[in-house]
Amino acid sequence: MRRLFPIHLALASVLIAACVTINVYFPAAAAEKAADQFTKEVLGTVGEQNAPKPQDKTSRNFQPGSERLLFAAVGTVLDFLVTPAHAQVNFEISTPEVNAIKESMTTRTATLAKYFGSGAIGLTADGLVDVRDQNLIPLPERTTVRKLVTDENKDRTTLYAEIAKANGHPEWEAEIRGTFAERWVANAPAGWWNKDAGGNWKQK
Helix, strand or coil: CCCHHHHHHHHHHHHHHHHHHCCCCCCHHHHHHHHHHHHHHHHHHHHCCCCCCCCCCCCCCCCCHHHHHHHHHHHHHHHHHHHHHHHCCCCCCCCHHHHHHHHHHHHHHHHHHHHHHHCCEEEECCCCEEECCHHHCCHHHHHHHHHHHHHHHHHHHHHHHHHHHHCCCHHHHHHHHHHHHHHHHHHCCCCCEEECCCCCEEEC
């Protein structure tokens, strides 16, 4: 009986924590699905490839021994508490502000596509665009490309903030940015370049 007391206490703490945090978690799966949809629409025919689908990262590890059934029961309770909240998540990306940005980015992408394709510019780990090799841009076009990249990054930065605000959680901006950064690369055509967090470029 004494041996089970710490386990009961720990389980009670888990349940209390779940109840306290259930309404403030970042809905990663819903955000990834929304980012996937948005990036594919912006890339349009430029990005039509069989990009890998977001994977279900949810897993549960049961404890071995006599506590296995006890933890399985707790898992069931947590599913009851948490799953309905997950199911009701409607990650908003269709506000007038977001739609206006999407239209602007879609138009611009049609122009930037050839520079992405040549390797002159690429995607970055923070969800933006950067010039990778200006020597691949004809001299008369460099000023124009730099302005396009600046405008693109302004739209992207505003986009992540607007989506966070639209969902009532401005503090999610960094996580939204990270999610979009991943989906931009995943849905980009083969041959496009992307820069990792360490500043290293690699070709998809």
